[in-house]
Amino acid sequence: WSTTATPIDKLNDLSKISYPLCMRTLHEALCTNSHLRNSGRMQYGLFLKGIGVTLEDALRFWRDAFSKKADGVAFEKKYAYSVKHYFGKEGKQTNYTPYGCQKIISSSVGPGEYHGCPFRHMDRDSLCQKLTSCGVFASNMTEILDLAKDGQYHLACAKYFEVMHNKPASKPLLHPNAYFVESRAILTE
Numbered sequence: 685w686s687t688t689a690t691p692i693d694k695l696n697d698l699s700k701i702s703y704p705l706c707m708r709t710l711h712e713a714l715c716t717n718s719h720l721r722n723s724g725r726m727q728y729g730l731f732l733k734g735i736g737v738t739l740e741d742a743l744r745f746w747r748d749a750f751s752k753k754a755d756g757v758a759f760e761k762k763y764a765y766s767v768k769h770y771f772g773k774e775g776k777q778t779n780y781t782p783y784g785c786q787k788i789i790s791s792s793v794g795p796g797e798y799h800g801c802p803f804r805h806m807d808r809d810s811l812c813q814k815l816t817s818c819g820v821f822a823s824n825m826t827e828i829l830d831l832a833k834d835g836q837y838h839l840a841c842a843k844y845f846e847v848m849h850n851k852p853a854s855k856p857l858l859h860p861n862a863y864f865v866e867s868r869a870i871l872t873e
């Protein structure tokens with residue numbers, strides 16, 4: 685996927701129009717709670733890296749997002765290392781790549797966690813509420829909920845893409861970053 689730089693002041697807007705539901709859910713949970721647990725930070729942080737957020741911007745983004753719960757010193761102590769780590773700047777210097785759908789769908793999600801795939805991990809009522817808050821109308825709701833219930837997570841995600849863009853994706857999207865790239869291609873064409 686493209687790694688054109690994405691400025692962090694655009695993330696709120698992009699989350700509403702170009703993020704797949706898994707990343708939108710994480711972004712909104714982070715904004716609401718000023719916090720995400722480690723698995724959520726990894727899933728979302730690597731996605732952001734994949735859409736071209738630089739290490740410097742990522743540090744600023746997470747520091748601001750956590751600022752209600754952790755001051756600058758606490759952030760440096762508890763969280764900055766892990767951001768640098770998944771950029772390959774600390775520890776074993778592994779350059780982690782963003783998670784694909786298969787990994788996300790098969791992750792385990794506990795209470796108070798927001799990572800994973802909403803089509804797989806949310807119960808029907810929560811998914812319905814989330815989709816309603818994203819502007820999905822009743823006419824498309826049942827189809828998406830039924831696809832999710834039947835374990836057709838990619839098809840549910842593809843339908844969500846179609847509803848959000850008024851046209852289907854040109855190919856199957858098996859990676860949240862591929863979803864983002866396809867969305868940007870459609871919305872900026």
Ligand code: SF4
Pocket residue numbers: 704705706707784785788789800801802803837838841858859860863
């Ligand atoms: Fe995210 Fe993939 Fe699930 Fe879509 S199918 S919400 S991109 S994990």
